[in-house]
Structure formats: C-alpha cells, structure tokens
Amino acid sequence: MSTTHSHAPLKESPLTEFEVLELAVRELAIEKGLFSADDHRRFAEWAESRTYTVGSRMVARSWLDPAFKERLLRDGTETSKEVGVDWLQPTGQGTPSDYTYFYVLENTPKLHNVIVCTLCSCYPRPVLGMSPDWYRTPNYRRRMVRWPRQVLAEFGLHLPPDVEVRVHDSNQKSRFMVMPMRPEGTEGWSEDQLAAIVTRDCLIGVALPRADVTASQVPKQPKGRNGGNKR
Amino acid sequence: MSRGGARPYDVLMSALSDVEERTGNDLVCGERTPAPWESAVQATCECLSSAGTLDNLERRQAEDRLGETVYARFPVHTRSALTVAHSLMDREIFTEEELRAKMKEVRARLEAV
Numbered sequence: 001m002s003t004t005h006s007h008a009p010l011k012e013s014p015l016t017e018f019e020v021l022e023l024a025v026r027e028l029a030i031e032k033g034l035f036s037a038d039d040h041r042r043f044a045e046w047a048e049s050r051t052y053t054v055g056s057r058m059v060a061r062s063w064l065d066p067a068f069k070e071r072l073l074r075d076g077t078e079t080s081k082e083v084g085v086d087w088l089q090p091t092g093q094g095t096p097s098d099y100t101y102f103y104v105l106e107n108t109p110k111l112h113n114v115i116v117c118t119l120c121s122c123y124p125r126p127v128l129g130m131s132p133d134w135y136r137t138p139n140y141r142r143r144m145v146r147w148p149r150q151v152l153a154e155f156g157l158h159l160p161p162d163v164e165v166r167v168h169d170s171n172q173k174s175r176f177m178v179m180p181m182r183p184e185g186t187e188g189w190s191e192d193q194l195a196a197i198v199t200r201d202c203l204i205g206v207a208l209p210r211a212d213v214t215a216s217q218v219p220k221q222p223k224g225r226n227g228g229n230k231r
Numbered sequence: 232m233s234r235g236g237a238r239p240y241d242v243l244m245s246a247l248s249d250v251e252e253r254t255g256n257d258l259v260c261g262e263r264t265p266a267p268w269e270s271a272v273q274a275t276c277e278c279l280s281s282a283g284t285l286d287n288l289e290r291r292q293a294e295d296r297l298g299e300t301v302y303a304r305f306p307v308h309t310r311s312a313l314t315v316a317h318s319l320m321d322r323e324i325f326t327e328e329e330l331r332a333k334m335k336e337v338r339a340r341l342e343a344v
Binding site: 015017018020021022023024027028029032035039040043047048 | 243245246248249250268272273275277278279281282284309312315319324325329330333334336337338341342
C-alpha cells in the first residue's frame with residue numbers, strides 16, 4: 001500500500017492525576033447509580049454543540065419584536081429562557097464560572113459596545129458557544145480595555161469619533177452580549193433572514209452586521225492591489 | 232465521615248504533585264488551553280446537578296470556598312474536579328478509600344499497552 005504522505009507517530013503524553021481523578025469520580029458516580037455513561041456523553045455533546053446562533057436569534061427577534069427587546073435588555077438572564085436557554089438548568093457550558101447574570105448591551109448611533117474578559121476568558125457560552133481563539137489571547141484582553149479603537153481597527157471596524165466606545169469587562173458573575181443596530185437594506189426581512197447576518201463577531205462587538213454578509217457564506221476574494229479594495 | 236469542607240482529602244492533595252502549584256499570577260488563565268478532562272468534569276457537574284445530587288449553584292459556591300481555603304495551592308482550573316470529588320465524599324456517596332482504589336484501577340487501565 002502506498003500513501004502520499006506520512007503521519008508522525010502518535011506521541012503519548014504522560015497520564016495526569018487529574019485525568020485519572022476525573023474518570024474515577026465519573027465511574028464511581030455511575031456505579032452508585034447517580035447517572036449513566038450515556039447521560040454523561042449526552043451532556044458533553046450538548047455543551048460542545050452550543051453556537052452563537054442562539055445570540056443571533058435573540059438579536060433578530062429584538063429587531064422585530066420591541067416587547068421582546070425590552071424584556072431582553074431589562075433581564076437578559078430571564079428572557080434567555082424564551083429562546084430555550086436557561087443559564088442554570090442545565091448550564092452545560094464547560095466553564096467554572098457558569099452561574100452568572102447575563103446582560104445584553106444595545107448599540108445606538110452614538111454608542112458602540114464591545115466585550116472582553118481581562119482576567120481570563122469569561123464568555124457567554126450559553127448564547128455564543130465557544131469563544132474564538134483570539135478572544136482568549138492576552139493581546140486582545142490587555143489592549144481592548146486600553147486602546148479599543150485601535151484594536152477594533154485591527155478587526156476592520158472603524159468607528160466615527162463621535163461614537164462612544166464602551167468596553168465591558170466580563171467576570172465570574174457577569175456575562176455580556178452586544179445587540180448591534182439593524183443594518184440598512186433589511187426592511188421586510190424575516191427573523192431567519194435577520195438572524196443569518198448577525199455573526200459571532202457582531203455579538204462580541206468587533207464587527208457590525210451587514211445585509212450582504214452572512215456567517216455561512218464564503219468571504220469574497222479580496223480584489224488585491226489591482227482591484228483596489230480601498231477603504 | 233463528613234468533613235464539612237473544613238479539611239482537604241489526602242487522595243485529592245496527592246494530585247498536587249501533578250500540577251504547577253498556584254501562584255499569585257495564575258489567575259490569568261487565558262494563556263492555557265483547557266484539557267479534555269476539564270470538559271468531562273463539567274459534564275459530570277451537569278449530570279450531578281440534573282440528578283439532584285449536587286446543585287450547580289451549590290457546587291459553584293463550594294468551588295469558591297474550597298478553592299480559597301483547603302485547596303488554595305491548586306490552580307484555579309482544577310477547582311471543579313476537586314470540589315466535585317470532595318463534595319461527593321462529604322456526602323458519603325463514596326469514601327476516600329474507594330476513590331483511591333478506583334484511581335489505581337483507572338490508571339492501570341489507561342496505561343495498559
């Protein structure tokens with residue numbers, strides 16, 4: 001048999017005490033009848049399958065339903081239940097900071113919100129899923145609170161000087177999500193159509209939704225030097 | 232016998248040799264990538280809360296309490312694992328001896344070639 005490439009041999013790292021402890025506790029709990037192995041697998045699968053689409057749905061519904069929006073801004077934790085997210089039962093978010101209050105931050109023509117966690121990587125996983133790699137980097141965490149406009153510009157987001165940028169630092173008990181403004185060109189759209197343009201980065205606050213951009217579509221090829229993809 | 236969270240279990244303290252002891256700086260945890268066992272612990276937490284054995288909020292509060300006292304030398308990311316094991320022994324779901332024996336059995340199984 002021939003192959004076109006070879007794989008490096010799998011190097012096994014030493015087994016750690018915590019790997020052993022985790023499995024031992026789990027198996028004892030199963031043996032004692034507290035839950036089953038399948039229960040455990042299903043919770044793990046459920047937690048890992050959360051995505052930002054819940055947050056997208058919240059924003060899209062808010063754009064169409066002023067009463068929902070009012071409830072969401074007033075009490076994000078409670079209103080999350082209306083889209084199937086209960087921050088307590090189960091949390092299932094794989095974070096040791098999973099008991100929190102959830103706040104939704106509304107952007108306006110004069111105010112732009114963005115979220116960060118300077119201490120570690122707290123993130124509203126029940127509504128946004130796993131955080132992106134860059135969100136967890138010291139670079140983002142350290143600089144966003146000091147020079148937000150500079151960091152936002154690195155994401156391609158240039159805000160006018162008269163727009164206040166407000167950075168919200170997550171912590172063990174407080175999680176945030178940004179509610180961007182509904183973009184032009186979306187008049188008459190359905191909730192599904194609107195939800196499709198509210199991407200993960202819009203909900204963090206490092207991007208703005210656009211009527212011609214959805215998260216699932218392949219980005220357009222840059223035009224390059226000759227095409228003049230000028231800002 | 233229940234310890235009421237006042238003293239550490241030896242079987243858990245022995246795991247300290249396997250991790251870097253906590254310093255004043257390691258609250259900055261974003262540089263590290265969570266290990267797979269950490270996600271598995273969270274799934275265990277959910278199962279226990281769902282079953283009514285150890286409520287999530289109660290466990291979170293115990294993590295704060297134990298993590299700053301009897302297990303203060305451990306890194307923050309190990310708190311859930313330590314707290315779940317500690318709480319289940321406190322509740323006499325299993326004993327320290329059972330856990331020690333199970334860990335030995337698990338280690339032998341995972342290291343088998």
